[in-house]
Every structure is written in C-alpha cells, then in structure tokens.
Amino acid sequence: MKHKNIKLIITLLIFIITISIIFNTNKKSSKITDSSTKFEKIPIANKTVTVQWNENSPKVTIQNNYIANFILDVDNNCYNINLTVNVINDSNDTWNEIYFRDYPSAFSDKENGKVSEITNLHDTQTNTSLELIKNEDPTVFSVKLASPLLPNELTSISFDYKAYVPYLNARYGYQTINNNSKDFYLANCIPILCPYENGKFQYYPYFAVGECFYSKMANYDVTVTIPKSYTLIATGDNTEITNINDNLIKYKYTANVVRDFVIVAGENYEIFSKDVDNIKINCYFHKGEIEKANEALNLATETFTKMNSRLGKYPYKQFSIVECEMEMLGMEYPQVILISTSAEGVGSSIHEIIHQWFYNIIGNNQYTSAWIDESITTYLTNPGLDQYTGIITQPYNEFENDSDYSTAMYFYGASFYNKLEEKYGTSKINSFMNELLENYAYKEISTPELVKLLQKYYGTNNSIIKKYIEEKYL
Numbered sequence: 001m002k003h004k005n006i007k008l009i010i011t012l013l014i015f016i017i018t019i020s021i022i023f024n025t026n027k028k029s030s031k032i033t034d035s036s037t038k039f040e041k042i043p044i045a046n047k048t049v050t051v052q053w054n055e056n057s058p059k060v061t062i063q064n065n066y067i068a069n070f071i072l073d074v075d076n077n078c079y080n081i082n083l084t085v086n087v088i089n090d091s092n093d094t095w096n097e098i099y100f101r102d103y104p105s106a107f108s109d110k111e112n113g114k115v116s117e118i119t120n121l122h123d124t125q126t127n128t129s130l131e132l133i134k135n136e137d138p139t140v141f142s143v144k145l146a147s148p149l150l151p152n153e154l155t156s157i158s159f160d161y162k163a164y165v166p167y168l169n170a171r172y173g174y175q176t177i178n179n180n181s182k183d184f185y186l187a188n189c190i191p192i193l194c195p196y197e198n199g200k201f202q203y204y205p206y207f208a209v210g211e212c213f214y215s216k217m218a219n220y221d222v223t224v225t226i227p228k229s230y231t232l233i234a235t236g237d238n239t240e241i242t243n244i245n246d247n248l249i250k251y252k253y254t255a256n257v258v259r260d261f262v263i264v265a266g267e268n269y270e271i272f273s274k275d276v277d278n279i280k281i282n283c284y285f286h287k288g289e290i291e292k293a294n295e296a297l298n299l300a301t302e303t304f305t306k307m308n309s310r311l312g313k314y315p316y317k318q319f320s321i322v323e324c325e326m327e328m329l330g331m332e333y334p335q336v337i338l339i340s341t342s343a344e345g346v347g348s349s350i351h352e353i354i355h356q357w358f359y360n361i362i363g364n365n366q367y368t369s370a371w372i373d374e375s376i377t378t379y380l381t382n383p384g385l386d387q388y389t390g391i392i393t394q395p396y397n398e399f400e401n402d403s404d405y406s407t408a409m410y411f412y413g414a415s416f417y418n419k420l421e422e423k424y425g426t427s428k429i430n431s432f433m434n435e436l437l438e439n440y441a442y443k444e445i446s447t448p449e450l451v452k453l454l455q456k457y458y459g460t461n462n463s464i465i466k467k468y469i470e471e472k473y474l
Contacts, residue, residue: 044125044156046086047219049256053312053361053441060442062257063088063154064218068190071225072265074182077112077174081161081190084124088154090216091196095149097133097142098157099201101215103172103188105138106206110166110173116191117162124156132159140194140203161191170208171338175325177286181267185324187333188213190222190261195365195444204367209402210374210409211359211366213260217442220255224263231269233284233320235261235335257315257442258334259360264322276301277308279316285323286341296321296339296346303353307380310430311357312437319356321349334360351381362437363444368395370405372450375413376433379421385411386418393447393470416468420458432457447473 049062065086072079089095107113115138121130123146131144149155165174171187192215194201206212226232228249236255244250255261264284272283272293281300285293300321308314316335323345324338330348331338332355339345339352354377364372371392378385388411399405421429436445436453451473454465466474 044086044154046154046156047221047256049219051257051315051442053315053437057438057441060217062217062219062442064193064216066190066192066218066220066222066261068220068222068261069225070190070222070263072184072186072230072263074184074227074230074265077165077167079163079165079186079189081163082158083161083191084156084158085191085193086154086156087149087193089149089151089196092151093196093199094151095145095196097144098149098155099135099140099142099194099203100191101188101194101203101213102139102141102163102191103206103213104163104165107164107166107168107172108138110168112164113166113168114164116164118191119160119162121157121159124158130157135203137203137205139206141191142201163189169326171324171326171328171331173326177266177268177325183266183268183325184264185326185338186263186265187331187338188260189263190220192260193218202365204365204396207396207402210396210406211370212396214363214365214367215259216363216444217257217259220253220258220261222253222255222261223250224253224265225250226265229267230265231267231271231284233264233269233282233322233336235263235333237317255334259363260333262333262336262338264324264336264338269322272297274301276304277313279304279314280318282318282320283323284320289323292323292346296349299346299349300353303350307354307357310380311433312441314356315361319353332356332359351377354380357437361442362440364446365444369393369447370396370409371413372445372447374409376417378410378414379417382414382418384418385414386422388412388415389467391470392416392468393451393473412468416464419464423464424458428457 047065050059052059067084069082102116105115108115118132121132123130128146133142135141143157169175171185174182174184177183194203195214195216202214224232225248227247232251234253235258236253238251239254240252242250268286269284270287274281274297283293283296318335320336322338323341325341329340329344330352332352337352339349358373358377375392390408390412392408392412396405451469
C-alpha cells in the first residue's frame with residue numbers, strides 16, 4: 001500500500017510539473033519578448049505588385065505595404081489605427097532604424113489638436129518589442145530595429161496609433177457643415193515611411209502653404225470603420241462592406257502603387273458619377289450643389305480626355321473629386337483631389353487632376369524640388385502663361401517668404417515650359433514629357449535628372465533654361 005501511495009504521489013508530481021512547463025511556455029509565447037531575446041523569424045506574407053508604364057518602360061516592383069485597421073471617432077474628433085508596415089531596404093546600406101512621418105502631429109497647437117500617440121510597437125515577425133525614438137520635429141519618429149536590415153531584406157513593423165483631428169479648414173481637419181453635420185478631411189492621416197537617399201532618411205519641416213511631402217510608391221490595404229450616417233471617400237477601390245451593428249459600418253479599400261492614402265468622411269455629401277475612358281469619375285459635393293458638381297464632372301471629363309491622349313492613360317480604375325470646406329483652393333492625393341467650396345474651387349480641379357501624372361505617377365521631393373511637379377502641372381493647366389522669369393529650382397527654405405515661393409513654383413515655372421513650347425514647338429515638348437513618364441513612372445526624379453533630360457531635348461547652352469535653372473545644375 002505504501003509503495004502504491006508513493007507511486008501515485010510521484011505520478012501526480014510529474015503531471016503537475018508537466019502542466020506547469022506547458023503553461024509557462026504558452027504564457028511566454030503570447031508576450032512581446034525583450035529585444036535581446038534570441039528568436040526565430042516568421043516569414044512575412046508580403047504583397048508584391050509589378051507595374052510598367054508602357055512597353056518601352058522598365059518594370060517597377062512595389063514591395064512596401066501598409067495594412068491598416070482605421071476607426072474614426074466622430075464624437076471625440078480622433079481616430080485609431082492598428083498599423084502594420086512591411087518595409088524593404090531598397091538601398092545599398094544596412095539600416096539599424098527606420099524613419100516615419102507623422103503629419104497629424106503638426107497640428108498639436110490647433111483647437112483639438114494633439115501630438116499623436118504610438119503604442120505597442122513591435123516586430124511583427126518575432127513579436128519583439130521595438131524602441132520608439134521621438135525626433136525634435138514632432139512630425140518625425142524613428143523605430144530602432146531588433147536586428148540590422150540588410151540591403152534587399154524585408155522587415156515588418158506593427159503599432160497602434162491614435163491621432164487627433166483639429167477644428168481647421170485645411171487638408172487635415174474637421175468642419176461643421178450647415179450647423180448640424182461634420183466633415184473630416186484626413187489627408188496624410190497614416191504614418192508614412194521616409195524615403196532613404198544619399199545615406200540618410202529624408203524628412204523636412206512641415207509647412208501649410210504648399211506641398212512639403214515626399215514618399216515612395218506602396219500598396220495599401222485599409223479597413224475604415226465609421227458611423228453609417230457618413231459617406232466615405234478614400235484612395236483606392238472599395239472591395240468589401242461589412243455592417244458591424246446598427247450604427248457602424250466597415251469599408252475595405254485596396255490601393256496598389258500609390259504614394260499616400262487619403263480619407264474624407266462627411267454626413268452631407270451627394271455623389272455624381274461618370275465614366276470616361278473606362279475611368280469612373282466620382283464627384284462628392286455637399287447637398288444642393290448640383291450645378292457645381294456637373295461643372296466639375298465636365299471639367300474632369302475634358303481634362304482626363306486631353307491628358308490621357310497627351311501624357312498616357314491614367315492607370316487607375318477610379319478618381320474622386322471632393323468638395324471641402326478648406327482655405328486652399330485644391331490639393332492633390334492619389335486617386336483623390338480635394339477642392340474648396342469657394343467660387344474658384346471647381347476651376348482648380350484641372351490643376352489637381354494633372355498632378356495625378358506629376359506627383360503621383362512620377363514622384364519628387366516637394367520640399368527641396370517642388371518645381372518638378374508644380375511647374376509642369378501649372379504649364380499644362382495654363383497654356384500661354386509666359387510673362388514671368390526667375391529661378392525655380394530652390395528649396396522652400398531659400399525663399400524669403402511664401403509669396404515668393406508660390407510665384408516661382410507656379411508662375412515662373414509655367415512660363416518656363418510655355419516659352420520652351422512657343423520657341424521649339426508642341427511636338428518637342430510632348431516628346432520630352434513622354435520620355436519623362438517612360439523613364440520615371442512609378443519612381444522618383446531629382447532636379448539634376450530632370451535638368452539632364454531637358455538638356456537632351458533643348459541643348460546644354462539653352463538661353464531659356466539658363467534663366468530658370470540654377471547654374472549649379474547646368
């Protein structure tokens with residue numbers, strides 16, 4: 001009997017120890033581990049999209065991906081995102097950290113604005129916690145990687161993000177419409193990777209007058225949860241709609257090969273649509289604005305028809321024009337433009353539509369080289385504008401004031417291209433633009449690269465070029 005009791009006790013002890021080991025093992029695997037822990041990486045299920053502008057263009061493969069679960073809190077004027085970013089090191093250098101832009105933090109001094117909150121930052125492959133490093137500029141933060149990222153290697157980072165929306169009539173802000181409904185204009189609302197060039201990640205101060213953005217092509221898969229009373233407009237294609245409950249609805253959007261992702265949500269929108277060259281054009285205007293909506297549709301039809309023929313076909317299925325209660329006349333984003341409710345707002349849509357080729361399809365650093373996209377876009381919008389002369393290749397910080405900057409980017413820049421067309425003909429400038437798109441579509445171009453292409457068509461000692469381009473680039 002004694003021996004049987006001892007055997008029973010031993011058996012029970014072994015069972016308890018075994019259960020304890022299993023429990024502690026499972027408990028450890030559910031936690032985010034310390035970065036010093038040795039780990040085994042889980043393969044990343046990463047989407048890769050390859051595109052080509054035309055048969056003579058190089059193929060471009062887009063491997064950076066943003067997977068976002070976005071929830072808009074309309075009562076508290078904020079939103080939460082659970083974000084995963086799959087990043088490939090596209091440089092020849094090893095990366096120990098990665099930099100992001102957090103543009104909503106630029107509005108922390110506005111009514112209801114605050115610095116964004118970032119929590120639960122970890123390596124998605126290993127569940128390893130990562131260090132968040134705040135920059136002196138509140139719109140910049142970096143993530144210290146768990147291990148060095150070698151050239152052509154892929155890593156995946158996840159975090160929770162909360163941003164606050166200020167009461168502001170701007171590209172990022174909310175407004176009250178007709179005293180009883182809200183619009184949310186959420187441009188640059190998702191943290192975005194800083195491009196890596198010349199041995200460092202590129203980021204520059206935010207400013208509100210023009211564009212100061214710079215990003216590379218990526219693929220976005222975004223779910224957006226909003227109240228059912230709101231209309232949702234976003235970059236990409238709506239692929240799925242799910243009713244959550246009586247009050248909330250979830251939309252799934254897929255946007256491949258775009259430079260950013262914009263969201264607009266409002267309670268007072270009507271939609272007017274038209275198909276042009278197999279592109280569905282949607283105009284979202286506040287109720288009662290039928291005349292303006294029809295004018296916008298007509299202008300969009302005319303602009304897409306002309307630019308598809310002259311530049312090459314717009315490569316996406318959808319395009320949206322959204323009327324917004326904002327101070328600036330218009331603002332371009334991939335597949336979406338925002339235009340003001342002012343009398344000039346609809347007219348500005350021509351300029352913003354053309355930015356789909358020069359900003360989205362071909363990218364550039366809009367802080368250091370805004371002339372690249374603004375000058376050619378303004379030229380195509382304003383034929384014959386040729387009475388201005390002056391240097392256009394300076395970065396934003398070298399202008400004395402915002403007025404000088406705007407005059408140079410838009411008026412000097414348009415005059416530059418119009419003068420080239422007037423002297424050398426439309427055929428030559430069309431050939432120049434076609435080669436520009438053929439070589440740089442879905443990529444980025446710098447000032448030296450664009451000047452080199454201009455000189456190929458117009459000569460290295462061209463008197464018009466010398467009046468507009470700084471000598472150091474000639």
